[in-house]
Amino acid sequence: MSIQLRPIQALRLWQQASLAEVREHRPDLTERQMAILLTIYLDPPPHTVRGLADRLGVTKPVITRALDTMGALKLVSRHRDARDRRNVLVKRTVEGALFVERFGDVVVAKASELPL
Amino acid sequence: MSIQLRPIQALRLWQQASLAEVREHRPDLTERQMAILLTIYLDPPPHTVRGLADRLGVTKPVITRALDTMGALKLVSRHRDARDRRNVLVKRTVEGALFVERFGDVVVAKASELPL
DNA sequence: CATGATCGATACGGAACCGAAACGGTTCCA
DNA sequence: TGGAACCGTTTCGGTTCCGTATCGATCATG
Numbered sequence: 001m002s003i004q005l006r007p008i009q010a011l012r013l014w015q016q017a018s019l020a021e022v023r024e025h026r027p028d029l030t031e032r033q034m035a036i037l038l039t040i041y042l043d044p045p046p047h048t049v050r051g052l053a054d055r056l057g058v059t060k061p062v063i064t065r066a067l068d069t070m071g072a073l074k075l076v077s078r079h080r081d082a083r084d085r086r087n088v089l090v091k092r093t094v095e096g097a098l099f100v101e102r103f104g105d106v107v108v109a110k111a112s113e114l115p116l
Numbered sequence: 117m118s119i120q121l122r123p124i125q126a127l128r129l130w131q132q133a134s135l136a137e138v139r140e141h142r143p144d145l146t147e148r149q150m151a152i153l154l155t156i157y158l159d160p161p162p163h164t165v166r167g168l169a170d171r172l173g174v175t176k177p178v179i180t181r182a183l184d185t186m187g188a189l190k191l192v193s194r195h196r197d198a199r200d201r202r203n204v205l206v207k208r209t210v211e212g213a214l215f216v217e218r219f220g221d222v223v224v225a226k227a228s229e230l231p232l
Numbered sequence: 233c234a235t236g237a238t239c240g241a242t243a244c245g246g247a248a249c250c251g252a253a254a255c256g257g258t259t260c261c262a
Numbered sequence: 263t264g265g266a267a268c269c270g271t272t273t274c275g276g277t278t279c280c281g282t283a284t285c286g287a288t289c290a291t292g
Binding site: 030061062065066068084087 | 251
Binding site: 085 | 268269270271272279280
């Protein structure tokens with residue numbers, strides 16, 4: 001058994017969750033930024049720029065720029081890898097963890113309100 | 117009964133669907149743009165700039181700019197209201213309908229793959 | 233008809249984004 | 263030890279985004 005969702009429910013869920021975020025004036029992240037943020041918080045570390053670029057199928061500058069913006073928002077942080085100083089390790093922050101957790105709760109709440 | 121989803125599942129679902137979109141090089145819409153697009157396709161018409169601005173809790177220029185971009189992508193279209201020529205009616209397009217339907221299918225597919 | 237209200241669009245300066253190419257720093261290895 | 267390979271960042275010109283304020287067009291009202 002798995003999560004059963006009809007297309008119209010999936011779209012309604014996405015709309016309601018997105019609307020809630022926009023109406024509460026959360027940072028207007030792009031789909032790419034959201035994919036990066038959730039990957040950092042859901043996939044096991046370590047996370048590097050190259051690794052994230054490969055995971056998303058985009059170029060490295062895309063990741064660098066997204067990390068710039070999300071770093072300014074304190075959603076992620078960057079640290080040089082001491083073992084291989086070419087690498088940058090992307091890490092979670094307290095603010096980022098709170099953001100992600102709260103977002104998950106919003107989606108759950110909107111899912112529970114969906115008409116069958 | 118309603119759609120039951122745990123926070124970790126909600127986050128995984130959002131990640132997997134977003135990742136799939138990014139990897140297939142779909143337009144990198146912002147959360148605001150996605151909320152506008154889904155509202156146009158899910159909520160009953162008519163849709164005006166003012167109405168969408170109120171629904172999202174943002175200013176009118178935000179809607180105008182989003183419609184500019186999504187119009188260039190052929191996801192929505194604009195038409196003057198013949199009854200009240202101050203209004204602009206935002207309408208669906210074939211391409212937009214296909215985009216939304218396909219996106220719904222992606223979310224459904226990712227939901228069905230979620231671990232319980 | 234004139235005036236005020238309402239509509240969506242536009243101007244502004246500033247910020248973030250794009251893809252492609254090049255860059256400096258680090259590590260690997262012949 | 264000197265390339266070659268790899269890393270993340272920066273640069274470039276160009277586009278889109280922001281919020282605030284204002285615009286011209288249109289409609290409703292007196």
